[in-house]
Amino acid sequence: MDLNFSKEDQDFQSEVREFLDKEYPKHIKAKMDNGDDLTRDEVVEWHKVVAKKGWMGHSWPVEYGGTGWDATKRYIYLRELALEGCPMFIPFGLQMVAPVIYTFGSQEQKDKFLPRILNFDDWWCQGYSEPGSGSDLASLKTKAVRDGDHYVINGQKTWTTLGQHADWIFVLVRTSDTGKKQEGITFILVDMKTPGVEVKPIITIDGDHEVNEVWFDNVRVPAENVVGEEGQGWTYAKFLLFHERSSIAGAPQMRRAINSLTKRAEKIFHDEKPLAEDPLFISKVAQFHLDLDALEMTELRGLAAEREGKGPGPESSLLKIKGTELQQRLTTLALEATGHEALPYGGPYGFENQEVMAPKAAQSVASKYLNFRKVTIYGGTNEIQKNIIAKAVLGL
Amino acid sequence: MNLNYTEEQELLRDSISKFCSSDYDFETRMKAVNSESGQDKELWKMFAELGWLAVPFAEEFGGFGGDEVDLSVVFEEFGKAIVVEPYLANIVLGGGVLRRADFAESASYIEKLVSGEVQISLANYESQKGYVLGNIDTELNGEGLLNGSKSTVLNAPNADHFIVFTKKGDGYSFALVDKNAEGLTLSGYKTYDGFTSGDLVFSNCKPVAVFEENNALEVLEEVIREAIVCICSEAIGAMEKSYFLTVEYTKQREQFGSSLSKFQVLQHRMVDMFMETEYAKSFLLKVLATDDKDEKAKLTYGLKNQVARAGKLIGEEAVQLHGGMGVTQEMSIGHYLKRLVSIANVFGSADFYLKKYSES
Numbered sequence: 143m144d145l146n147f148s149k150e151d152q153d154f155q156s157e158v159r160e161f162l163d164k165e166y167p168k169h170i171k172a173k174m175d176n177g178d179d180l181t182r183d184e185v186v187e188w189h190k191v192v193a194k195k196g197w198m199g200h201s202w203p204v205e206y207g208g209t210g211w212d213a214t215k216r217y218i219y220l221r222e223l224a225l226e227g228c229p230m231f232i233p234f235g236l237q238m239v240a241p242v243i244y245t246f247g248s249q250e251q252k253d254k255f256l257p258r259i260l261n262f263d264d265w266w267c268q269g270y271s272e273p274g275s276g277s278d279l280a281s282l283k284t285k286a287v288r289d290g291d292h293y294v295i296n297g298q299k300t301w302t303t304l305g306q307h308a309d310w311i312f313v314l315v316r317t318s319d320t321g322k323k324q325e326g327i328t329f330i331l332v333d334m335k336t337p338g339v340e341v342k343p344i345i346t347i348d349g350d351h352e353v354n355e356v357w358f359d360n361v362r363v364p365a366e367n368v369v370g371e372e373g374q375g376w377t378y379a380k381f382l383l384f385h386e387r388s389s390i391a392g393a394p395q396m397r398r399a400i401n402s403l404t405k406r407a408e409k410i411f412h413d414e415k416p417l418a419e420d421p422l423f424i425s426k427v428a429q430f431h432l433d434l435d436a437l438e439m440t441e442l443r444g445l446a447a448e449r450e451g452k453g454p455g456p457e458s459s460l461l462k463i464k465g466t467e468l469q470q471r472l473t474t475l476a477l478e479a480t481g482h483e484a485l486p487y488g489g490p491y492g493f494e495n496q497e498v499m500a501p502k503a504a505q506s507v508a509s510k511y512l513n514f515r516k517v518t519i520y521g522g523t524n525e526i527q528k529n530i531i532a533k534a535v536l537g538l
Numbered sequence: 539m540n541l542n543y544t545e546e547q548e549l550l551r552d553s554i555s556k557f558c559s560s561d562y563d564f565e566t567r568m569k570a571v572n573s574e575s576g577q578d579k580e581l582w583k584m585f586a587e588l589g590w591l592a593v594p595f596a597e598e599f600g601g602f603g604g605d606e607v608d609l610s611v612v613f614e615e616f617g618k619a620i621v622v623e624p625y626l627a628n629i630v631l632g633g634g635v636l637r638r639a640d641f642a643e644s645a646s647y648i649e650k651l652v653s654g655e656v657q658i659s660l661a662n663y664e665s666q667k668g669y670v671l672g673n674i675d676t677e678l679n680g681e682g683l684l685n686g687s688k689s690t691v692l693n694a695p696n697a698d699h700f701i702v703f704t705k706k707g708d709g710y711s712f713a714l715v716d717k718n719a720e721g722l723t724l725s726g727y728k729t730y731d732g733f734t735s736g737d738l739v740f741s742n743c744k745p746v747a748v749f750e751e752n753n754a755l756e757v758l759e760e761v762i763r764e765a766i767v768c769i770c771s772e773a774i775g776a777m778e779k780s781y782f783l784t785v786e787y788t789k790q791r792e793q794f795g796s797s798l799s800k801f802q803v804l805q806h807r808m809v810d811m812f813m814e815t816e817y818a819k820s821f822l823l824k825v826l827a828t829d830d831k832d833e834k835a836k837l838t839y840g841l842k843n844q845v846a847r848a849g850k851l852i853g854e855e856a857v858q859l860h861g862g863m864g865v866t867q868e869m870s871i872g873h874y875l876k877r878l879v880s881i882a883n884v885f886g887s888a889d890f891y892l893k894k895y896s897e898s
Contacts, residue, residue, distance in 0.1 A: 276861050278793035301862050346865045347857075347872035411668040412890045422889040474850075477879065478887045482663060482690045485729040485880065497725050499665040499689045499737040508730040512876065515857050516865050523861065525803065 151214055158222040165191050166228060174227045177506045182265075182307045188229050189262035198236065198260050206244045206252065207260045213445035224394030232304065235259040235266035239312045242329065242378050246370035255310075255331070269299040269313035269332070269356055270379070277526050279314075280323045280376060284358060286315035286330060288365070293317075293330060295338075295361040301520065305341050305354035308334050313358075314375050329375035331367040338362075348512035349487070383522060384458050392465055393438045396472055400430055403476050406503055410479055417479055426475055430468070437464050456534035459527035466517040466524060473511040484508040541823055543611065551611045553588065558619035564870040567732075570622055575696050576734030577623050586654030591629055595637060599648040606764060607826050610771040617775025620870075620877050622732050624657065627693035630768050632658035634761035635701050635712060641749035647699070659697035661688035661738055662758060669886035671703075671758050676740065678706040678748065684713055684721070684740040690884075694736030695726030702738075702745070703758055710754040713745035720744065731880035732873060763838045766885055767825060770845040773881045774818050777849055780856040780874045781811040787860055787871075804859060811855050814848040821845075836898035842891040846882035853878035 147155065170184055180188075192198050200216050202208025211219065231237070240259050243251050258264045275282040284297025295315055305311065311332050318326030332339065338361040343351045370378055404427055407418035417423050441461060477484055483500035484507040498505060518524045532538040543551070562581075570578045585591050593608050595601025602608070609630065616625065633651050636644045636658070650656040664687060667673050676686025684704060691700070700722075702713045715722060721743030726736040750757055785808055788798035798804055821837075821844045828834045853875035857864035860871050882888060 271862065274792075276793060278795075281793070345867040347867055347876065349867070409666070411666060411673075412886060413668055413670050413893070414673070420889070422892070470854075478883060478889070481669070481883050481887060482885075483665065484883070485690050485731075485735060486727045487730040497737075498727060499687060499725070501666065511879070512730070512865075512872075515854065515872075515875070516862075518858055519861055519865065523858075528803075 147214065147218065151218060154215055155218050155222065158219055161195060161197075162222065162226045162228070165195065166226065167191065170229065171227070174229060177503070177510075180229060185229060185232065185307075186262060186265070189231065192231075193261045198231075198262065201237065202240065202260075203244070206240075206256050213448050217442065217445050221394045224392075225398055227398060230395075232262075232265065234268050234303070234308075234312075235262075235264060235310075238268065238382050239266050239310075239331070242312070242369060242382050245381065246329075246374075246378050248366070248369075250366065251331075251369065264309045265304070265307050267302050267305040267308035267311045267334075267356075269302060269311045271301045272298060273300055277523055279379070280327065282314055282316060282327065284313065284315050286317050286328060286363075288317070289362075291365050292362045293328075293365060293368070295330075295332070295358040295363060297358050299356040299358075300344070300353075302341070302354045302356045303352060303520075305334075305356050306343065306351070310334060311339075311356060312369075314379055317372050324376040326373055327375035327379070328372050329369045329378045330363060331369065332358075332361065332363050336361050336363065346513065347515070348509040350509065350513060352513075384456075392469060393434055393441060396434055396468055399472055399476075400427065400434070403427075403472075403479060407479055410481075412481065423479070430471060430475065433464075433468060433471075437461070437468060440464070456530050459522075459530045462521060463524045463527050469517050470514055473507075473514045476507050477511040480504045480507045484511075541827065543607065547608060547611050550593070550608060551615055554590070554612060554615035555618075557588075558615060558621065562619045562621060564873075567620060567622060567873075571728075571732040576728060576732075577693075577696060581623055582654050585623065585625070586652065590625075591654060592652045594629060595633065595648055595652060599645050600652050601648070606767055609764070609768050610822065610826060613768045613771035614775040617772035617777075617877075618779040620732070620776055620779075620873055622734075624693040624696060624734075626765060626768060626772075627659050627697075628657050630765050631660035631692065631761060632697075632699075632701055634764055635660055635750075635757060638757045638760060639712060639750045640753070641712075641747070643747060656698040657693065657696050658699045658701060659691050659693050660703070660761070661691040661694075661700045662703035662762075663688065663690055665689040665737070669890055671762060672710065672755050674703065674705060676702065676704045678704045678711060678713055678745070682744065682748065684715065684743040684745055686740055688738045690729070690735050691738055692733065692735050694724060694738065695734055699746075700738065702740070703754065706748070706751065709751065710758075711748050711751045712754050712757075714747040714749070715740070715743060715745045719746075729880070731876045733880075762885060763835060766838050766842050767822070769881045769884070770818075770822060770841050773845045773849045773878055774815065774822060776874050776878055776881075777811070777815040777818065777852045780852050780871065780878070781808060781815060783871055783874075784808060784811065784856045784859050787863075791861075798859070807855055807859065811852045814851055818845050818848045832898070836895060839891045839894040839898060842885070843888045843895060846888035846891070849878035850882050 167187060170188055173180055197209060199208030200211060200219055204210035236259060240256060243255055270279060272282050272284060284299060286293040286295045311334055313330050313332055315328050315330055316326055317328040338359040340357040342355040344353045344355060345351055346353065404418060407423060408416050410417040444457060483504035486498040486500055486505060487508060589602065592601045593604040593612060597603045628651060636648050651658060664674050676688065678684050684702060698717055700715045702715055704711055704713050721741045723739040724736050729735045788804060791798045821841050825834060825837045825841050828837055856871050857875050863869050864871050
C-alpha cells in the first residue's frame with residue numbers, strides 16, 4: 143500500500159497548479175475568496191476557461207471528448223481546484239445528464255448534446271422531484287402523452303436548482319400508469335424555451351433564490367428527445383442518482399473552509415483568550431479534521447474501486463451521508479464561532495447599503511448555515527440513503 | 539415544594555396564548571418582519587393596553603410588580619408564535635436596567651415605556667469584543683463625552699433613547715443618549731432571525747444623563763441573566779411548537795403509500811425532539827424555583843447551554859423532517875429554526891456558558 147503519488151501524478155499536480163495560476167480569472171477568484179455570489183456570466187466564463195484547456199470532461203471516457211484520466215488524476219485535479227477555492231462545476235450537464243446520454247442515449251443525442259455540454263454552451267437543470275414526490279420519487283405524476291412525433295408534457299417539477307439560468311432540463315415523466323410505479327417512467331430532454339415551460343422561484347430560508355418550480359403546460363417535445371427506451375427512465379434515473387451522490391461529498395472544500403475558520407478564530411474573542419486557543423474550539427476542529435481524513439480516505443477507496451472497473455454503486459450513499467453531515471458541522475461551527483457578529487443579514491428584507499460593523503467574513507456565515515440545511519435533504523435525503531445501504535449493502 | 543404557576547400567571551399565559559393564536563398568525567408575523575421598522579406599532583399599543591408591557595415593573599411605576607417567572611411565561615408563549623415585537627429590547631433589556639438602576643429619572647422613563655410612548659434599547663455589546671460584559675472600549679471622558687461603538691443593539695432603529703454601557707474612569711457607568719444626539723451615528727439592519735438591530739458609533743456624543751456609577755457592571759450582569767432566562771423560555775415555546783408542527787406535518791405527508799409519521803425511524807426522531815423539550819423545561823423550572831443568587835446565576839449559565847443544544851437539535855430536526863418544504867421561506871418551520879439558533883448564539887455560545895457554568 144502506498145498513499146504517495148507517483149512521479150507522473152506529481153507532475154500532473156504541478157500542471158494543474160500552473161493552469162490555475164495562469165488561467166483562473168482573477169476577478170472570479172477575488173469574488174470566490176470573498177464569499178460573494180457569482181453572476182451567471184461569471185459561472186459560464188469559468189467553465190469556458192476549463193473547457194478551453196480541455197479539462198471539462200474529467201470523468202468522461204475519451205471517445206466522447208473526456209480526458210480519460212484515471213481515478214487518481216481525477217482526484218488530484220478536483221482537489222487542486224477545490225483547494226484553490228474555484229467555483230464548483232454546475233453538475234447537471236457535466237456529471238448528471240451526460241453520463242446518462244453517453245451510456246443510454248442515441249448516436250444523434252450524443253452528437254447533439256455532448257460537445258455542447260463539454261463546452262458549457264448549454265446550462266442544464268434537473269426535473270426530478272415533484273411536490274408530492276420527494277423521497278418517494280417513483281410516485282411522480284408529471285405526464286407525457288405521445289402525440290405523433292411528439293410527447294405532450296403536463297405537470298410540475300420542484301427544487302430545480304438554478305433552473306432560472308438553464309437552457310435545457312432533463313425530466314422524469316410518467317408515460318404509463320399500468321404496472322409498478324417504477325415502470326412507465328421515461329427520461330426526456332426538454333428545451334427550456336419550449337412554449338409552456340414556466341420557471342417560478344422558490345425563496346429559501348437563507349433568503350436566496352437558488353431553487354425553482356418548473357411548470358409544464360402542454361409542452362410539446364420531439365419524441366427523439368427521449369433517452370433510451372420509453373418506460374425505462376427509472377433505471378437511468380437511479381444510475382444518475384449514484385453519480386450525483388458520489389459527487390457531493392466535498393472534502394477538499396471543507397478542508398479549505400475549516401482552515402480559514404481556524405485562521406479567523408485567532409482574531410475572534412468570546413472571552414479573554416482568542417477562540418483559536420479555546421480548548422473546546424480546538425477539540426471540535428481536531429475532531430472535524432480527523433473525520434474529514436476518514437471521509438477523504440473513503441472517497442479514495444471509491445475511486446480505487448472505480449479504477450478497477452467497479453462503477454459507483456450503493457457505497458456512494460456512504461459518502462453522501464457523511465459528507466453532508468460534515469458540511470453541516472462546519473457551517474454550525476462557523477456560526478457558533480461568529481456569534482452575534484453573524485446577526486446582520488443582507489437578505490431580501492435587510493436594509494440595503496447599510497454599513498455593518500461586523501467583519502466581512504462574518505456576514506455570510508448565517509446565510510451559509512441556513513443554506514446548508516438542504517444538503518441532508520437533496521439528492522435523496524440522508525434517511526433514504528440509509529435505507530439504500532440497509533437494503534443494498536447489508537441485505538436487510 | 540411547589541412547581542405550579544400562580545393563578546395570575548396562568549391567566550397571563552392564557553391571554554398571551556389567545557392573542558398569539560387569534561391575532562398573531564405566521565402571516566402577521568412576516569408582515570411585521572418585512573416592514574421597514576420590523577414591528578407592528580399598532581400591536582405594541584395593544585400590548586400596552588393589555589398591560590403586558592407593565593409586567594416586570596414595580597407598582598409604584600405603574601407596573602404589575604411581576605417577577606422573572608411572569609416574564610418567563612410571557613416569553614414561552616411568544617416563542618410558540620416566534621413573536622418579533624420588541625419586548626426583549628424594551629422591557630427586559632432597556633427596562634431591566636431602568637428597573638434596577640439608582641437613577642432619579644427612572645420612574646418617568648418607565649412610565650413612558652409601560653404606556654408604549656417611547657422605546658429604549660440597551661447598548662452594551664461591541665464588535666469583536668466577545669461576551670465578557672466588562673470587556674468594552676466605549677468610554678465616557680473627563681468632559682462627559684462618549685466615544686466608541688456598540689454593535690447588534692437590539693431594536694436600535696426604533697429606539698428613542700439608548701442606555702449605553704460605558705467605561706468611566708476606573709469603573710463603568712450607564713449613559714442615557716437620545717436618538718438624535720449629536721455625535722451619534724446609527725446603522726440599522728435586519729437580523730437573520732427576523733428581528734431588527736443596529737450598530738451605534740459615538741464621537742464626542744453628549745449623554746442626557748449618566749447614572750449608576752458604582753454598580754453598573756453588576757446591574758448589567760443581572761439584566762443579561764434575566765434576559766437569558768427570557769430567551770430560553772422563548773426557545774422552549776419555539777421548541778414545543780416545532781415538534782408539534784413536525785408531528786402534524788409527518789401525519790399528513792404521504793410517501794411510499796403511507797404517512798411519514800408511520801416510519802419508526804422518524805417516530806424516534808420526534809420522540810427525541812419531545813424529550814429534549816421536556817428536559818429543557820425542567821432545567822428552566824429549576825432556575826425559576828431557585829432563590830439563592832449565586833446558585834441561580836450558575837444555573838442560568840447552565841440553562842443557556844442546555845437550551846442552545848436542545849434548540850439547535852429540535853430546530854434542525856424539524857426542518858429535516860419537513861424535507862424540502864422545511865427550507866422554504868414560505869413555511870413557518872424554518873423561521874423557528876432561525877430564531878432557535880439565534881437564541882443559541884446571542885449573549886454567548888453554548889461553549890461560553892458551559893465554561894461559565896463550570897467556573898461558577
